[in-house]
Amino acid sequence: MWQVWLIFAQAVETPESRSGTNLMSQLNALIPDPSSVDAAIENRFCVRAFLPDQVPREMLEEVLRLASRAPSGSNAQPWKVYVLQGAAKAGLVEKTCAAHDALREHPELESKFRPDYDYYPRSWVDPYRARRRQNGLSLYGLLGIGKGESDKMHAQHQRNFKFFDAPVGLMFTLDRGMGQGSLMDYGMFMQNLMVAARARGLHSCAQAAWNTYSSIVLEHIGAGPQEMLVCGMSLGFPDKDALVNEFSTPRDPVQAFTHWLE
Ligand SMILES: Cc1cc2nc3c(=O)[nH]c(=O)nc-3n(C[C@H](O)[C@H](O)[C@H](O)COP(=O)(O)O)c2cc1C
Numbered sequence: 001m002w003q004v005w006l007i008f009a010q011a012v013e014t015p016e017s018r019s020g021t022n023l024m025s026q027l028n029a030l031i032p033d034p035s036s037v038d039a040a041i042e043n044r045f046c047v048r049a050f051l052p053d054q055v056p057r058e059m060l061e062e063v064l065r066l067a068s069r070a071p072s073g074s075n076a077q078p079w080k081v082y083v084l085q086g087a088a089k090a091g092l093v094e095k096t097c098a099a100h101d102a103l104r105e106h107p108e109l110e111s112k113f114r115p116d117y118d119y120y121p122r123s124w125v126d127p128y129r130a131r132r133r134q135n136g137l138s139l140y141g142l143l144g145i146g147k148g149e150s151d152k153m154h155a156q157h158q159r160n161f162k163f164f165d166a167p168v169g170l171m172f173t174l175d176r177g178m179g180q181g182s183l184m185d186y187g188m189f190m191q192n193l194m195v196a197a198r199a200r201g202l203h204s205c206a207q208a209a210w211n212t213y214s215s216i217v218l219e220h221i222g223a224g225p226q227e228m229l230v231c232g233m234s235l236g237f238p239d240k241d242a243l244v245n246e247f248s249t250p251r252d253p254v255q256a257f258t259h260w261l262e
């Protein structure tokens with residue numbers, strides 16, 4: 001019995017645990033303005049052109065703290081974040097853009113540049129294939145990039161590796177020993193981050209594009225051999241005059257993806 005109690009006590013009494021009073025107030029807390037939570041969610045979209053304006057360090061720390069309130073299986077909190085700014089960001093941009101150009105010139109280099117995990121399927125099926133195609137056509141259509149204009153396509157894709165000129169680049173890594181479920185946890189963490197950022201006037205763009213160059217990214221950020229690259233993200237204030245930021249994406253209605261069983 002004592003042993004059981006000890007294990008229980010160890011599990012709940014960590015320095016980070018909340019006191020009973022706080023937990024009760026969380027249970028009873030009314031969200032003062034639900035519409036602003038909804039607005040932060042509704043008005044999050046991927047921005048692909050940023051202003052050079054710096055993001056205050058306190059704002060970044062607050063957004064990361066809020067992100068870490070995400071749930072995770074067994075509260076494992078599997079996230080590890082690298083914040084790149086200034087010379088650290090510029091160095092990664094230079095190396096990755098060079099690699100992206102080299103890969104275009106020498107497709108045989110493909111085996112050198114591999115993502116750490118399959119974010120996308122190896123072979124797409126509908127309706128996802130159709131949505132993906134539509135997404136690409138709409139974005140390139142907005143930017144006036146026609147089919148076959150490979151130079152322009154390459155340049156637009158290259159914008160990923162410049163963090164779309166954002167002042168802050170984020171890299172998210174995961175311990176290779178963790179399970180697939182940690183990627184779910186990570187998704188919740190990233191969504192929290194993007195919504196909390198949005199509530200502060202910031203915008204973001206999650207970027208799996210970086211995953212192709214995970215070997216370059218991991219070396220540059222000084223990650224250990226146990227770390228794999230989950231994703232990158234651009235973060236900053238949006239360029240409101242940029243055409244690319246007028247890109248908006250549709251969603252299927254609730255009835256298209258929900259099955260009600262009674
Ligand atoms: C994990 C993840 C990775 C993504 N990777 C990229 C990327 O590399 N480059 C990019 O331009 N957009 C990327 N996106 C953005 C998606 O294209 C975008 O979320 C989708 O089209 C829906 O549009 P919205 O986010 O503007 O609502 C990514 C989104 C997620 C969630």
